[in-house]
Amino acid sequence: MAADPLYGWDLTYKTVEKDIKKKSDVLVTFIHWNLTKRGFRTIGIGDERTLTGDEDKSELLPTGWNDNENYTLRYVLDGKLYILHGLNTDGNLIINLMRSEDLQVSNIALKTDDTVKEMSGPISKMIPDHKDLMFNIKRDLVDTITSKPTTSTETQTTRVESNNRMPPDDPLRVPRPQPNVQPDTHPWDMPPSPLRVGRSDLDPFAPGGGGMLFNPFGPDRRMPDDPGMGIPGGLPRGSVPPGARFDPFGPPGVGPRPGRRPPPPDADHLPPPGFNDNMFM
Known part of the structure; x- marks a missing residue:
């Protein structure tokens, strides 16, 4: 009872x-x-x-x-x-x-x-x-x-899971080498990019091409050969030798010519006159 x-x-x-x-x-x-x-x-x-x-x-x-x-x-x-x-x-x-x-x-x-x-x-x-x-x-x-306050099992479990949780992906984070994994590329290789802009300037052992000067006519663009791109009215054919590194120029904000794709961005990254930061080898 x-x-x-x-x-x-x-x-x-x-x-x-x-x-x-x-x-x-x-x-x-x-x-x-x-x-x-x-x-x-x-x-x-x-x-x-x-x-x-x-x-x-x-x-x-x-x-x-x-x-x-x-x-x-x-x-x-x-x-x-x-x-x-x-x-x-x-x-x-x-x-x-x-x-x-x-x-x-x-x-x-x-x-x-x-x-x-x-x-x-x-x-x-x-x-x-x-x-x-x-x-x-x-x-x-x-x-x-x-009564003395006690931490519940759920709170402790949540804290442990929180401590063990992997950080979110960060595009600026340098990947850490994994144990027992042999890299198949050079450690300085940049992530694959369809344009590979700037790779030659960052890696002195990289193959030629793709420097700080943007080449709109490179094979990675997969665009028709059009040396007239860059300024209104175009350039005469033969002005740009095949395979040459070329920096497009022209006033900003110019729309595409009829029947053509929009022009690429003006990647003018050359330093000003007299500026030398030893960025080129």
Whole structure:
């Protein structure tokens, strides 16, 4: 048979019934009972934040616990000091539970008249919503301050997968050599390109052709031989020898001639006069 969740309440209330003066006393008694169920033991009243280790621990409310308008009770759990403050204000009872060693605080707020209907009798008449109140005390007042945050397995797994994930492809990243793989090309070879512009200037051991001067008539273009491309009106045939490296010229933004493809971009990369950065070998 399952244990009665209200076991011990009647006994706790009977020990303080003659001291009950107001509805907030009933609430503090109910909260005290919930704390003792979870291992808290009271060591007196006041807000002294030091422990000597010689304090008498008890499940009973200490003498004078409700002598004042507000409440201040001291508890011990697992060798740590907790101080419970109860403040009556505008018909509400605000409860704070503070852990003394690091001043961590949990709290709940209750409307006194709405929560406590009677000051004596069975719990179902005194606090009709006692089940919801027990849940809120456990979740918001006790567990918040006594439970240690733990990292879930899902979070740990996500972190490991994140650390092992390969970085995204970067077109500027230099590929790293793979172990036990013999490259079949020269390490300085550039990625294959239909134009291979600039390869000869970057690799002194590369075959001829394809320097910084763009050749629109090279075999890689696969375009009809048209030495007239480059300026409006074209050039006379024979002006450009076959296979010569040729830099097209002409005003920018000139559209294609009728029936022809758009002209190539002006790849004028020659340095200015007098400039020498030793880029040519």
